[in-house]
Amino acid sequence: MDLQAIRARTQVVKTLRQILEEMGFEEVVPTVMSSAIPTEPTIFPFVTSWDREQQKDDRFLATSPEAYLKRAMAAGGGDCFAIGSVFRNMEGAGRWHQPEFLMAEWYKRDSDWGKMMEVTQQVVLQLVDKFQAPSTKHQISSKFKIQNSKRNWETLSWVELWREYVGVDLLTLMSDGAMNDWAKGQGYQVEGASWEQLFNQGNLNLIEPRLPKTPYFLVDFPARISPLCKAQGDEPKLAERFELVIDGVELGNGNSELFDEGRVREMMEGEISLRKETGEPVSGIDQEFLEALGKLSVQQWAGVGLGVDRLAAMIAGVSVAEVQGVGRGEGLE
Amino acid sequence: MSTVKGGNITKNSYIIYKGAPHRVTAANFTSPGKGSAFMRCKLKNVVTGNVAEFTFKSNESVEEADVTKMELQFLYADTAEVVFMDERTYNQVSVPRDLVEDKLGFLTPETRVNVLFYNDNPIGVLLPPNVVLKVTEAHEAVAGNRVNAPKKPVTLETGIEVQVPLFIKTGDHVSVDTDSGEYLARVN
Numbered sequence: 017m018d019l020q021a022i023r024a025r026t027q028v029v030k031t032l033r034q035i036l037e038e039m040g041f042e043e044v045v046p047t048v049m050s051s052a053i054p055t056e057p058t059i060f061p062f063v064t065s066w067d068r069e070q071q072k073d074d075r076f077l078a079t080s081p082e083a084y085l086k087r088a089m090a091a092g093g094g095d096c097f098a099i100g101s102v103f104r105n106m107e108g109a110g111r112w113h114q115p116e117f118l119m120a121e122w123y124k125r126d127s128d129w130g131k132m133m134e135v136t137q138q139v140v141l142q143l144v145d146k147f148q149a150p151s152t153k154h155q156i157s158s159k160f161k162i163q164n165s166k167r168n169w170e171t172l173s174w175v176e177l178w179r180e181y182v183g184v185d186l187l188t189l190m191s192d193g194a195m196n197d198w199a200k201g202q203g204y205q206v207e208g209a210s211w212e213q214l215f216n217q218g219n220l221n222l223i224e225p226r227l228p229k230t231p232y233f234l235v236d237f238p239a240r241i242s243p244l245c246k247a248q249g250d251e252p253k254l255a256e257r258f259e260l261v262i263d264g265v266e267l268g269n270g271n272s273e274l275f276d277e278g279r280v281r282e283m284m285e286g287e288i289s290l291r292k293e294t295g296e297p298v299s300g301i302d303q304e305f306l307e308a309l310g311k312l313s314v315q316q317w318a319g320v321g322l323g324v325d326r327l328a329a330m331i332a333g334v335s336v337a338e339v340q341g342v343g344r345g346e347g348l349e
Numbered sequence: 350m351s352t353v354k355g356g357n358i359t360k361n362s363y364i365i366y367k368g369a370p371h372r373v374t375a376a377n378f379t380s381p382g383k384g385s386a387f388m389r390c391k392l393k394n395v396v397t398g399n400v401a402e403f404t405f406k407s408n409e410s411v412e413e414a415d416v417t418k419m420e421l422q423f424l425y426a427d428t429a430e431v432v433f434m435d436e437r438t439y440n441q442v443s444v445p446r447d448l449v450e451d452k453l454g455f456l457t458p459e460t461r462v463n464v465l466f467y468n469d470n471p472i473g474v475l476l477p478p479n480v481v482l483k484v485t486e487a488h489e490a491v492a493g494n495r496v497n498a499p500k501k502p503v504t505l506e507t508g509i510e511v512q513v514p515l516f517i518k519t520g521d522h523v524s525v526d527t528d529s530g531e532y533l534a535r536v537n
Contacts, residue, residue, distance in 0.1 A: 058385055108356070108378040108386055108407075203367065205409040213385050213406050220379070220387055220404040 017341045024332035025118070025339040027147060028324055029099055032120055035142050039135070041097040041122050046084035048101055049075045052302040054083050055284045055291075056243050058212065060105040062115075063297045076299045077103040080321055081121045082244075083305040086273075089123060089317065090308035097122035099324060105297055111335045112265050114342070118324035123317050129246075129256040129272045132318035133233050136260055136268055137169055140231075140327070147331055172227070173236040174219075175254070181223045189215075190238060190253050212241045227264065234259040243283050245271035260322075267327055270320030277310040355388045356407030363395065363416035366403060370395045370414035370467050378407070395465060396448070396472050418463040418475065423456045431456075433464055433474075444471040454509035455480045455527045476527040481536050482506055487519045 033043065053061055053076045062077040078084070081098035088096055099120045107115060124135060178186040189195045196206045199214040202221075206214065215238065235258045239247045242255035256272035274280065284301060291298035328339040358364065358376050365371070371392035380386040386407040393400050395416060405411055421433035421442060430443040431453070442464055446453075448471075455476055456462070463475040486504035500512040503519075511525055513532045524533040 107380050110378050110380075113380060205406065208408060209406055210385070216385055216387065217404060217406055220389065221402075225402070 018334070018338055021329075021332055021334045021338040022341040024334075025325060025328040028143065028328040028331065029118065031143050031146050032139070032322075032324065033099065035139055035146070036097045036120075036122055039139070041095045041124075042093065044085060044088045044093070044096055044098050046078065046081040046098045046100045048078050050078065050083075050302075051075060052304075053079060053299045054244075054280075054302045054305045055287050055298055057241075057283075057287050060107075060297050061299060062103045062105045063299075074299070079104055080119055082319070082321070083302060083308075085121060085123055085319070086312065087304060087308045089125075090311040095122070095124045109337070112326055112329070114325070114336050114340060117326070117336065117340070119321050120324050121319060121321040123273070123319035125315060125317055127272075127318040128316065129235075129258055129270060129318050132270045132272075132320050133171075133258050133260075136270060136320050136322070137231075139322075140260070140262075140267070141167065143327070144331065169231045169233060169260075170228075171233045171235055171258075174234065174238070175236045177223050177227075178218075181226055182218060186238070187251070187253055190240060215241065224264070227261070229263050231260065231262040234261055242271065244274050244280065246274045260320075263330060265326060265330065266323070267330075268320050268322040270318065273312070273317040273319055275309045275313040275315070275317075277306050277313065280309055281306050351413045352410040353413050354407065355405030355409045355411055356386060358388050358390060358405065358411060363414035364392070365412040365414050366392050366394075366401065369397075370416055370472075371401070372416075374400075379404075395467065415468055416472075417466045419466065420461055421464045423458060423460045423462060425458065426453055426456070431474075433462070442471055444474065448473050452476055452527070454505075454507045454530075455482070455525065457482065457507060478528070479524050479526050479533055481522050481524050482509075484513075484517060484519055484521045484523060487513075487517055487521075 037043065051073065059079050061079050064075050064077065066073045066075050078100060080102050081100040085096055085098050097120065099118060101116060102119045103116050105115065107113065109115065124132065175186045178184055184198060189198055192211050195211050195214050199206050199217070202218070204214060204217055237255045237257040239253055239255040242257045245255040245257040248254045248256055258270050259266050260268035281301070288298050288301065325336045325339055329336045332339060353364065356378065358373055360373055360376050362373050363370055364373060371394050373390050374393050375391035377389045378386065379389055387404045388407055389404045391400065391402055419435070422436050424432045424434050424441070426446060429446055431446050431449050433442045433444065434440070444464065452474055460480060462477070464471055465473045465475060482505040484503045485506050488501065499515055501515055502510050503513050503517055504510050511530065511532045513523060517523060517535060522536045524536050525531065526533050
């Protein structure tokens with residue numbers, strides 16, 4: 017265990033908490049285990065079981081603090097944040113990812129994705145400025161990259177990136193058939209591939225190698241792969257969603273919140289029945305979460321989730337496994 | 350035809366990419382969207398040597414290339430072919446010279462290399478990471494040349510030239526990196 021690396025993570029947590037409190041966000045401490053959690057396509061929970069005499073019930077480890085925070089918001093809370101351990105099943109490990117990680121998530125009332133991008137940038141810049149790097153064995157190059165970056169991070173649109181680097185109008189590829197045809201033309205295997213996989217395969221092969229190493233926000237995500245995000249008013253095929261990318265690594269994901277209880281319920285029920293067929297891990301419907309959305313339906317909120325371990329690993333120049341103190345992890349470059 | 354899942358592609362394995370056999374020189378797992386995972390690969394065409402990068406979906410089937418290796422001894426090179434021998438059976442294998450031209454400078458008789466076969470045809474050789482070669486021509490170091498460039502060129506028994514430290518003399522044996530062509534150490 018590299019003590020300097022795990023101290024980097026502790027310090028990111030402390031500093032983040034201080035910054036968010038100073039900005040007026042109230043901390044809530046979420047539970048890690050629940051009897052039901054929200055189901056989203058491509059996010060898979062770890063399932064455990066609560067065994068008692070003659071009784072056995074499924075319990076689910078949190079995949080994000082989102083449901084807990086939204087319940088607090090629905091209970092009348094104001095701007096709020098949580099820093100919690102989350103767990104993602106059916107994903108590999110690597111320098112930037114482990115199945116367990118710390119996620120900071122915060123929500124702001126009367127806000128939207130544009131305002132949330134500004135808040136996110138402020139938080140990360142303040143954090144990097146305040147961070148007193150313990151001297152790790154590696155250079156803290158990303159810290160300097162962030163500090164030396166323009167103070168106004170650029171915004172890159174998926175639609176424009178596809179137009180420029182792929183030569184295709186992404187908005188015309190929103191159906192399964194159109195995306196399949198395009199992918200076949202690229203020589204990609206389409207059998208058994210989802211729309212999202214082909215979209216990502218295109219991004220990884222044709223766009224990502226050309227993206228800058230400096231911090232930027234990716235915007236104009238297809239609405240069909242952004243389930244809990246509001247659609248854009250003037251282009252409903254796109255979501256009011258952004259990702260923060262630094263040094264080629266996704267650090268945060270935020271959006272204007274979709275509180276359409278009926279639509280979210282429909283999406284979750286569809287995904288649950290799909291997983292029951294394939295035998296993939298899945299929770300039952302999270303009624304409390306859906307009720308919370310119902311109560312919030314007339315309000316405007318925006319939120320963002322930030323990968324705390326990734327940010328700490330980036331600043332300290334080590335892997336996520338190292339800031340977690342779990343060795344060097346698998347699949348490292 | 351055997352296949353491998355994209356997520357299980359490993360470094361140094363051989364796959365078919367765009368219809369041609371490629372060696373995987375790097376394979377890194379990545380999951381950009383939640384749950385949708387990919388394998389980012391660096392590939393080297395084993396026939397042309399051209400390099401490419403491609404990202405496979407972790408659940409797609411990728412055709413494995415039937416590339417096999419056989420450890421053989423280098424015998425000689427003529428203008429068209431380079432000839433190797435199986436030490437156990439004395440069978441000889443000829444590889445077209447243009448496929449191994451860049452490697453001849455590291456081959457001395459009896460050097461053991463891995464000859465690569467694709468669909469049973471020899472397509473190239475894999476050299477050991479380093480080889481020991483004799484210095485056949487080395488000039489005395491020039492005084493005054495020691496401060497900024499304490500290296501000098503020498504010629505080795507195969508005819509290639511490498512930069513070595515000034516203390517190397519004719520008749521010495523030196524270890525050379527077969528990938529970069531750089532001097533590694535003097536060998537006694």
